[in-house]
Amino acid sequence: MAHWNDPIRIGPVEAKNRIVRAGTAERLATPAGDCPDEMASFLARLAQGEVGVIVTGHLYVHPAGRRSRTQAGIDSDARLIGLSRAVAACHDYDALVFAQLSHAGRLARPEVTLCPTVAPSPVAPGKDSPRARKRIRPPAELDAAGIGEVVDAFARAAARARDAGFDGVELHAGHGFLLHQFLSPRTNQRTDAWGGDIANRARLLLDVIAEVRRRVGSTFPIGVRMNVEDFVEGGLTILETRDIARLLARSNVAWVDLTGGVLEEPDSICRRDIRTREEEAYFLPQAQAIRPLLPCLVSLNGGIKSLATIERLLSDERFDLVSLGRPLVREPDLPRRFRRVAVAQCASCNLCLGHPESVTRCWAPPAPVVLSKSIVSSESP
Numbered sequence: 121m122a123h124w125n126d127p128i129r130i131g132p133v134e135a136k137n138r139i140v141r142a143g144t145a146e147r148l149a150t151p152a153g154d155c156p157d158e159m160a161s162f163l164a165r166l167a168q169g170e171v172g173v174i175v176t177g178h179l180y181v182h183p184a185g186r187r188s189r190t191q192a193g194i195d196s197d198a199r200l201i202g203l204s205r206a207v208a209a210c211h212d213y214d215a216l217v218f219a220q221l222s223h224a225g226r227l228a229r230p231e232v233t234l235c236p237t238v239a240p241s242p243v244a245p246g247k248d249s250p251r252a253r254k255r256i257r258p259p260a261e262l263d264a265a266g267i268g269e270v271v272d273a274f275a276r277a278a279a280r281a282r283d284a285g286f287d288g289v290e291l292h293a294g295h296g297f298l299l300h301q302f303l304s305p306r307t308n309q310r311t312d313a314w315g316g317d318i319a320n321r322a323r324l325l326l327d328v329i330a331e332v333r334r335r336v337g338s339t340f341p342i343g344v345r346m347n348v349e350d351f352v353e354g355g356l357t358i359l360e361t362r363d364i365a366r367l368l369a370r371s372n373v374a375w376v377d378l379t380g381g382v383l384e385e386p387d388s389i390c391r392r393d394i395r396t397r398e399e400e401a402y403f404l405p406q407a408q409a410i411r412p413l414l415p416c417l418v419s420l421n422g423g424i425k426s427l428a429t430i431e432r433l434l435s436d437e438r439f440d441l442v443s444l445g446r447p448l449v450r451e452p453d454l455p456r457r458f459r460r461v462a463v464a465q466c467a468s469c470n471l472c473l474g475h476p477e478s479v480t481r482c483w484a485p486p487a488p489v490v491l492s493k494s495i496v497s498s499e500s501p
Contacts, residue, residue: 122434130417131341131374133287135216137172138434139455142421142443143220143290145177147479153193155202160209167215169453174215178222178292181277184235185223185298190477194219194277200284207285218343219281220290221274225298226259227383238262240302241309245384267324275331288341291328295389296382299325306354318363329371341374348380348406351388358406365413375417377443378407386473394423394468401429419443425464446472450482
């Protein structure tokens with residue numbers, strides 16, 4: 121029976137425990153996209169708080185894939201100095217650090233990138249209403265050369281991550297970013313080799329994995345963050361994500377982090393007001409259908425806040441790791457506090473999500489949180 125504080129091997133490296141800091145945007149980068157000392161300190165606080173595996177917020181792999189002015193990049197060798205410092209600061213406290221690699225695709229903001237916005241199909245972001253889409257210029261459809269450039273950008277970024285000292289990379293293929301845009305029928309309306317059935321729509325993700333593997337070698341861990349379901353009309357359902365899992369099972373990835381929802385509907389990713397254990401781990405029903413299909417390590421996130429739920433997921437539900445996002449924004453030392461408290465203080469209010477340009481922090485006032493079938497109170501800080 122696995123315990124949250126048990127070590128676990130991820131490829132050639134070993135995490136000291138099963139708690140993962142899910143990739144969460146720090147929003148601390150310089151205007152140039154570099155990782156400053158403030159961002160290194162932000163991540164080091166998580167390592168000092170005994171988080172076993174720290175996944176960075178999404179690092180853009182290509183200038184056209186940048187989401188915000190405060191997002192850090194890994195699109196250039198010039199980024200290596202700041203990123204290396206951040207990794208070293210986390211390694212000082214024996215935490216593993218994975219670089220989350222991402223391209224925003226149609227969610228990139230042209231006023232930030234100063235580049236044309238690209239996507240699998242010219243489907244404008246925003247709500248699904250035609251009126252809302254008319255206010256936003258549709259992105260340009262990527263041609264074969266553009267797709268090849270994306271594959272190369274991810275592979276080069278992964279090689280930079282390895283050179284910066286990261287312990288592995290995680291490819292962000294969820295939440296409506298470019299790799300997910302190719303997977304989802306809502307945003308991929310192509311009729312060529314990258315569209316149509318799920319095998320074609322997954323082609324970009326699989327090509328990226330293959331090229332990353334070629335560039336970084338056979339042992340460097342590659343992870344994938346994927347949706348269990350999109351929870352929006354026309355998006356991925358569990359039937360298709362099971363097929364994606366089957367394809368990933370043959371791709372030699374080290375781990376898969378299961379998440380859900382899309383950024384255009386934030387509450388589909390980060391549900392609010394999680395107050396009972398029954399409300400925690402809200403992606404679990406779909407994740408249970410996917411877990412048996414994946415021979416690699418699998419982590420789960422989504423509203424997980426109590427030690428009881430973490431232990432249940434690691435034992436009865438047979439997940440290997442548990443990913444926490446919002447709770448670690450409020451309490452970066454939560455794993456250390458789990459030695460004397462049973463539940464995180466996070467109230468799932470989503471105030472920490474804020475504006476794309478604002479620093480990620482908890483804005484909620486200090487207060488006890490109750491969470492259980494009965495009532496379990498966390499202590500105040």
